[in-house]
Amino acid sequence: MSGSLNKVMLIGNLGDDVKIHYFDDKNCIARFPMATNETYTLRESNERVTQTEWHRVVTRNRLAELCEKYLSKGDTVFVEGKIKTRKWNDNGVDRYQTEIHAETIQFLNTKKSSGQSEEASYTRPSEESKSDTQVNDSNEDNSSNELNDDLPF
Template identity: 60%
Template sequence: MNGSINKIILIGNLGDDVKMHHFDNQNTLGRFPVATSESYLKKDTNERVTKTEWHTIVVRNRLAEICEKYIKKGDKVYIEGSLRNRKWDDNGTTRYTTEIYAESVEFLTPKNSNSTKDNDLPF
């Protein structure tokens, strides 16, 4: 195969509200953590074990604004995106992180039908 694929699909819950960063050139970036969990039964004890992984999600521009407005800590989301590694200097120490750059975010938590916030949904 000549090409390659960098595709991530997650369904999980927000661990915090979207944190926004605004830049001089009118670009916007939002970040939020999403938790995904898997569970299994231990064969020897029949005990259920749950393992939770935390993922940093990055959304940009219009998608960031929509996420900031309509999702909050605890909400369930479906995310499609790509994995990106980045490094930065922290007072002389090189730091590394892995993030998921979201291309689409679907809100899976039902909203209250009486909410006026829902009337502003762009879709």
């Protein structure tokens, strides 16, 4: 195989509210921690053990604004994106931080919804399209499962 692939798919819960930062008149970046859990049973004692892994999720522009508007701590989401590691120098010490740069986020269960479990999806547009309003409904191919909600997508 001559190529490589950098793709991450996670289903988990937000560990805190979405923090957004606007850095000019058009662009913004949002960050939030996300927890994924793995549960298994020990053979010796039949004790159930849960291991939690924390991820730093980063997203930009329209997707960041939607996350800030609809997501809060504890909400369940499906995130699809890439792993990226940042490096910087802090007073002579190299620091690293690994992040998930989200390209698609599906809101599986949100507290800010109207009391029902609603599912919505947004896909960040590709760099070539230069459009910041591409929105995908996760049920667009399944016409029998229409959503009755007031979400703008």
